[in-house]
Amino acid sequence: MNLGRIAAVAWKEWRETIRDRMFVLLAFLLPVSWMFVFGYGLVQDVEHIPFGVIDRDHSALSRDYLYRFFESRYFSFQGYIPSEKEADGLLQSGKIRVAIVVPEQFEERLLRGQSLGIQTLIDGTFPLRTDIIKGYVIAINSAFTGERLVNYLARRSGSSVEQAESQVHPIRVEVRYLYNEEVRSTWSMVPALVMFTLMVSSPLLTSLGIVREKETGSIYNIYSSTVTRFEYLAGKLLPYVVISSMNAVILWTIATQWFQVPFKGNPAFFFAASVVFVLTSTGIGLIVSLLVRTQIAALVITMVVSMLPTILFSGLIVPVSSLSRGSQIQAHLFPGMYYTNIVRGAFLKGVGLEVLWLDVMALALYALLLRGAGYWLFTKRPRS
Amino acid sequence: MKPVWTPRIQRIILWLRRLAVMTRKEMLQLSRDVPIGLLLVYSFTLAVYIAGNGIRSQLHNASLLVQDSDHSVSSRELIHKFRAPFFRLEGEIHDPREGLRSLDRGKAMAVLEIPPRFHEQLMTGEPTAVQFLVDTTNAPQGLSAASYAVRIISQFEQEIVLARVGGTETSSQKFPVIVSDHRVWYNPDQNDSWFESISHLLRQITIFAILLPAAALVREKERGTVEQLLVSPLTPFQIMLPKVLAMTVVILCATAVALFGIMRPAFGVPIRGSALLFFTLTALFVFSTAGMGLAAATITRNQAQVGMMTLLVVAPMMLLSGLVAPMEALPTWTRNLMILSPLRYFIDIANGILLKGSDLSLLWESVLSMVLLGGGLFGFGMWRFRRQFD
Numbered sequence: 001m002n003l004g005r006i007a008a009v010a011w012k013e014w015r016e017t018i019r020d021r022m023f024v025l026l027a028f029l030l031p032v033s034w035m036f037v038f039g040y041g042l043v044q045d046v047e048h049i050p051f052g053v054i055d056r057d058h059s060a061l062s063r064d065y066l067y068r069f070f071e072s073r074y075f076s077f078q079g080y081i082p083s084e085k086e087a088d089g090l091l092q093s094g095k096i097r098v099a100i101v102v103p104e105q106f107e108e109r110l111l112r113g114q115s116l117g118i119q120t121l122i123d124g125t126f127p128l129r130t131d132i133i134k135g136y137v138i139a140i141n142s143a144f145t146g147e148r149l150v151n152y153l154a155r156r157s158g159s160s161v162e163q164a165e166s167q168v169h170p171i172r173v174e175v176r177y178l179y180n181e182e183v184r185s186t187w188s189m190v191p192a193l194v195m196f197t198l199m200v201s202s203p204l205l206t207s208l209g210i211v212r213e214k215e216t217g218s219i220y221n222i223y224s225s226t227v228t229r230f231e232y233l234a235g236k237l238l239p240y241v242v243i244s245s246m247n248a249v250i251l252w253t254i255a256t257q258w259f260q261v262p263f264k265g266n267p268a269f270f271f272a273a274s275v276v277f278v279l280t281s282t283g284i285g286l287i288v289s290l291l292v293r294t295q296i297a298a299l300v301i302t303m304v305v306s307m308l309p310t311i312l313f314s315g316l317i318v319p320v321s322s323l324s325r326g327s328q329i330q331a332h333l334f335p336g337m338y339y340t341n342i343v344r345g346a347f348l349k350g351v352g353l354e355v356l357w358l359d360v361m362a363l364a365l366y367a368l369l370l371r372g373a374g375y376w377l378f379t380k381r382p383r384s
Numbered sequence: 385m386k387p388v389w390t391p392r393i394q395r396i397i398l399w400l401r402r403l404a405v406m407t408r409k410e411m412l413q414l415s416r417d418v419p420i421g422l423l424l425v426y427s428f429t430l431a432v433y434i435a436g437n438g439i440r441s442q443l444h445n446a447s448l449l450v451q452d453s454d455h456s457v458s459s460r461e462l463i464h465k466f467r468a469p470f471f472r473l474e475g476e477i478h479d480p481r482e483g484l485r486s487l488d489r490g491k492a493m494a495v496l497e498i499p500p501r502f503h504e505q506l507m508t509g510e511p512t513a514v515q516f517l518v519d520t521t522n523a524p525q526g527l528s529a530a531s532y533a534v535r536i537i538s539q540f541e542q543e544i545v546l547a548r549v550g551g552t553e554t555s556s557q558k559f560p561v562i563v564s565d566h567r568v569w570y571n572p573d574q575n576d577s578w579f580e581s582i583s584h585l586l587r588q589i590t591i592f593a594i595l596l597p598a599a600a601l602v603r604e605k606e607r608g609t610v611e612q613l614l615v616s617p618l619t620p621f622q623i624m625l626p627k628v629l630a631m632t633v634v635i636l637c638a639t640a641v642a643l644f645g646i647m648r649p650a651f652g653v654p655i656r657g658s659a660l661l662f663f664t665l666t667a668l669f670v671f672s673t674a675g676m677g678l679a680a681a682t683i684t685r686n687q688a689q690v691g692m693m694t695l696l697v698v699a700p701m702m703l704l705s706g707l708v709a710p711m712e713a714l715p716t717w718t719r720n721l722m723i724l725s726p727l728r729y730f731i732d733i734a735n736g737i738l739l740k741g742s743d744l745s746l747l748w749e750s751v752l753s754m755v756l757l758g759g760g761l762f763g764f765g766m767w768r769f770r771r772q773f774d
Contacts (some may be wrong), residue, residue, distance in 0.1 A: 167545065178517055
């Protein structure tokens with residue numbers, strides 16, 4: 001092994017990369033732009049759900065009840081609907097996502113102290129949204145029920161409203177939100193985006209950079225040179241590791257300074273773990289580049305192996321513990337999950353190596369295996 | 385006797401024949417790229433299956449630890465209500481610090497703490513309090529877990545209150561209580577695998593529709609073979625169109641395989657509308673998005689650049705068009721920006737035809753937007769291409 005030769009290869013690679021203006025621009029612009037677009041765009045607070053009302057009662061009480069939906073920031077009223085048939089058309093075209101049906105004798109029954117059902121027609125195409133809508137409707141219904149019940153009991157037993165209140169609600173639920181006390185979507189999203197961005201952009205950069213040399217044929221210079229396999233791979237990867245590490249710092253700065261996400265952990269630990277992760281993600285790019293011959297194949301394959309599993313299985317949106325058994329196994333096979341634990345742990349939980357050592361170990365093992373496989377796959381004698 | 389063609393018809397035939405030859409060339413070129421072929425097969429079969437089978441966007445199996453300091457009938461009854469599919473009881477702890485440690489490690493998502501004398505207080509009508517600690521590093525999921533917990537506890541509470549106040553009457557009939565009665569349309573069981581497999585299919589179509597033609601065009605530019613094409617009697621339009629045509633055919637076949645080979649048999653995804661309409665509009669969508677890729681290809685010089693360029697566009701499209709988070713969850717500016725994303729309209733179209741059984745009379749707005757957008761992009765790509773080489 002000759003350090004001088006490694007430096008020479010790395011220097012050559014660096015020059016080649018920075019001479020391609022567009023490539024440099026995208027190597028740095030892409031991560032930053034994703035961070036801003038998704039950091040602002042991917043806030044998952046479902047609000048302003050368009051809804052319609054079929055009011056068959058038209059009483060003071062039904063208006064009082066519906067008023068809770070009109071006032072709620074979670075719903076946005078689109079108008080009264082004469083019948084279920086029209087509701088169907090509106091639901092089909094997506095003009096409304098939910099229709100609330102107030103039955104006849106709504107007021108009468110409630111005042112007489114009888115129970116009744118409120119029907120809601122919900123668009124089921126997006127199960128998550130359906131679930132959220134159900135939750136909102138139930139919350140409004142049970143708040144309304146609680147008030148009616150308190151009034152009713154107070155009147156029936158002749159006790160005061162406060163007494164009836166404590167009778168109706170004997171259990172107080174204290175919910176404590178840990179780590180992200182204000183439950184801000186941004187706070188949970190932005191750290192995970194550091195993972196997403198590094199996980200997708202650095203393998204891409206690496207695989208394209210290496211395949212470019214294969215495709216243009218300049219790799220024959222390497223084949224005929226004195227550079228050994230190890231020196232070539234080490235030197236070749238170095239610039240991409242450096243670029244990706246720089247990106248990690250840039251993304252961290254954007255997250256903490258621009259998005260004001262608290263960083264409760266130890267920066268030294270975080271950056272060290274990030275370098276381990278970058279070694280892993282560039283390793284993925286290396287493997288892809290050794291298996292394919294054209295840049296387009298490198299591009300598409302890197303995107304499919306890095307982007308989709310990262311969106312689906314890294315804990316970015318759905319926590320790994322909620323996945324099915326088979327998907328959990330897949331999640332453990334991709335490095336994204338471990339780094340998500342590290343990023344969210346370091347940013348929001350303020351934990352370090354003492355808790356996350358297993359994740360760091362997994363990443364290190366991953367990086368080592370990928371390098372080993374890369375070394376084994378790369379031969380200086382071109383296959384005919 | 386040879387038929388007599390008028391010059392005009394002859395020209396059209398020649399034009400079509402050139403188109404056919406070029407399309408065949410593109411197909412051949414694509415079929416020789418083995419990695420891409422394998423990837424295409426994987427993406428439209430196994431990947432769709434995995435996505436439909438594995439992803440649950442709703443709260444599912446949230447791991448819950450319980451600290452029960454009461455060990456009474458009531459506390460056990462309450463704990464028993466936290467169950468699948470929303471929660472998964474991970475075990476019982478005796479020390480609050482233990483709960484915090486598990487949350488730190490990410491081993492549990494929530495901890496439910498029931499105070500001592502819980503049962504006694506409930507029976508005597510004293511107020512009591514239950515604590516629910518939830519990890520909100522994933523805010524939407526944490527919030528969802530908390531809202532389910534509150535829902536479960538308040539239902540438990542209502543049962544107890546009604547039983548107590550009503551004395552012998554256990555039914556809630558005699559109280560002014562509103563019962564929430566939901567009817568979920570189009571996907572009555574809220575079957576996640578329908579939504580997820582359709583979404584995944586749309587994601588794959590988008591990726592391939594943008595990348596394949598764009599990369600094919602840039603490859604010609606990079607290798608210089610485009611010069612050969614330009615000295616041939618082909619117009620720029622005849623060079624670009626076959627690329628898109630070939631990819632459209634390939635993607636349509638792959639879509640058919642995914643739909644009839646995976647999604648229908650494995651998940652029972654319905655096709656309530658017209659299958660023909662679905663495939664026609666899919667072709668239209670592929671055309672629109674391919675225009676986007678071609679436009680990118682004319683701006684860039686090599687494949688690496690076109691890749692980075694499309695990523696700049698593809699990733700936001702995939703995450704913000706309404707497949708990962710519902711449109712209602714996104715801020716206004718995102719929704720406005722996504723007016724420019726053909727995928728956004730295609731989602732409405734695909735869900736509309738497959739799940740809702742809609743026809744053109746309901747979908748025309750989305751279709752029109754998609755066509756206009758795609759036409760615009762394709763036109764822009766053509767204009768750039770022509771300017772570069774004429």
